[in-house]
Amino acid sequence: MTQTKPKIGDYQSKLRPTWCPGCGNFVINQMMIKALVELEIPPHRTVITYDIGCNGNGADKIRAYSFKSLHGRSLPPAIGVKYANHDLTVLSVIGDGGLFWEGAAHWIATAQRNEDITVLVWDNQIYGLTTGQTSPTTQINYPTKTWPKGSADEPINPISVSLAAGASFVARGWVGKPNHLKDVIKQAIKHKGFALVDILQTCFTFNNLLPKYQDQTYIIDDNHDKTDKIKAYKIAEQTDKFGLGVFYQVSKPTIYHKYPILKSKTLINQTSTNQIDDLLAEFE
């Protein structure tokens, strides 16, 4: 059966987003939709898992098979969906608090095992929904509700840690460059294996990063060798400016290589019946 090409409207929710005016999440929401439409993936073939946070309040703002998980736990259900039915496109949305702290074990394990999901981190460098506490990516000295005189902890570097954990695709996007962000999301979705896009987002209310990133971001040169991990680290560790685009991309074994059963058919479409008769002989 040929599907008609999906349109923007197919993905559009009837609900009005509840984000603050000026919030970067509007841009991410729209760029996700555009990326999926341009890749011609229809909404019913798309599963998006969400975390709890301002990001998760987007769960009913895109029309697709959405799964709003618990705080820090957006990734595990996404992995499970992919195991059950790998014909589906599976995205996992999560915030900086959710992924880099509450769910950090999932971040590392999912990257290490090269699970075939696309992780989109809505990284506003603050706890948005809980009204402005320090997050793992909050800049040092930035005043928050939990560090009123300025955050004392040095922030984590999501790109470097993802690289170290073994991610096969690591990229950064910025809501200030929507079309570029969309392209990065498209590449991430197309990547076979674990893809992480750290999306610099402005929390207009608690951490307005607009001025900072307007000045300090640049698009990584087209000639950057994406398979060179050391170069990727070098860009990731720059502190005066912030590269945008794909830092690193290699092809690595993912679930189709690891589980022979998934080679010919999805798990849900397996037709053979499990049989215990032959197994009983061992116990005779």
Added chain:
Amino acid sequence: MTNKDIVSIRIGGPAGSGVKSVGKLLQKSLQHAGFYSFGYLGYPSLIRGGYNFYQINLSQQPVDYSLSYADIFIPLNSLALEQIKKTGSKPRYIIADKTALPDDKRDLPDKSQVIKLNLTSQLKKLKITKISLNSALVGALFKFLNLPLEKLNQVIKKQFVKKGRAVIGQNLKAAALGFNSLDHKPLSLSLPTTKVKTLVMTGNTAIALGFIQGQGRFFSAYPMTPSTSILHYLASVTDNQSILVRQASTEIEAIGIAAGAAYAGVRTMVATSGGGLDLMSEFISLLGIAEIPLVIVDAQRTGPGTGLPTWQEQSDLNIARCAGHGEFPRVVMAPGDPAEAFHLIQEALNLADEYQIPVIFLTDKYLGESLFSLDKSTFDHRSKIKRGKILNLINDKHHLFPRYQFDQDGISPRPLPGNVNGIHITTSDEHDVYGNSIESDPIRIKMQTKRLSKLGSLAKNLPPAKAYGNLKAKTLVVGWGSTKKVIQAVVDRLNLAGLHLSYLYPLNHAVLKSILNPYQQIILVENNSTGQLETDLKLAGVKNIKTLLKFDGEPFFADELLEKIKLLI
């Protein structure tokens, strides 16, 4: 029980010394000779050293419980003898290689007849590997019990087939050496004549087989004793079955991945022990509100905390009933033996699917790791697969499909991701019929009421427990989970009535009361320190309950329970 028909043999020694190998070879050979047997294993949470034992009870009749004493003790080193002395048990016979006996005779338990063998030195003389001592010991025991060596030889040939002919040859020689090293046979047993085809299997394997038979497709777990052998077994069969097994990075991830797989439509199960269940509880709560089916096996062990990681307890009933914040429906069930485990896990998969709920399946160290003889026909019990209201065909177009719509029976049809007309939101937030998040709203009350209404139907529809034994007796002995067989044995012996509860939540209090109240006295047996089922029985209005508890890390032994119940009746 001081039952003349049962011979109990205990093999003891340090971890890694072959206790399990000797025990397994012996139990397999006895099975092959036509006996029923029961193997109970005790071991510390260590890889080398410590003290391990493997106790085998054998009989011509089915025997599926443990005993507190051994008729025959086979120590594999002198530490093992010290252990048996410490417990005060006095085996009638001690059969041992010279190397496992103390130099000083006074260190032997008095009253035991010691049969000292010279196997190690003879093996050495014949240039047979030291490890074949296992087969030599079993050979000696076969002679001791007056059983034909041929039966043992057949099992050796089968057991070592993968190791090659040389290894088989060495073990056959060793078995013969052991067999010929004894000339007396004081415990002459006659070979069983009945020819039932039996299997020797743990409860965990039966659970895994039930999952396979129930067309389970996805299993994830993080290793934790005593659940781990389910993970091992399922991982070992994935070449020939349509099953995917994922060892997860944490229990939280295990159940999170499982939730995703189950949501996407495949039959899914996870397994853990109490500590892992604690970690899983947040996702159990999500399953409750998102109405996702999942079977969660909790193989209990001695708690709290890390407790006694490799020992027995039934102390997770409370947490099974209430794990996860908020209020939502679930089923808690507990099989009593491997046959029931095989059958019940298939029911668990059906119930999870039909009611779109988490089902917590309680087993424990004793049931999960003990080796039971089962009639092969046990595995003919194959439940019909019921997947509930999964919707494959939806004709109407929907902007969003009302996944959580209000149906008469409280169960909403469930389209799976990929269905062109079934798009909806699945969420841990309270939601409207489409899955959109809501705030405090009249729909919240309707949704919560809808979900909880499943508990009412479950309490009505779950099969009620049936009393057995002498229904006119004054005393009814009640238990749940792995105490089933030991209680049955005692109830039989004392001509009492018994009741085994397989379904533990939700309980139909009215039915329970009507079953229990005709008895003058209820004896409740629980392998824990507080009596977790007692609360329920009291709530149901059951009177005159006497509770027998045990929480030393071991299961109830039949002889022990017999004496304790005798004192109460």
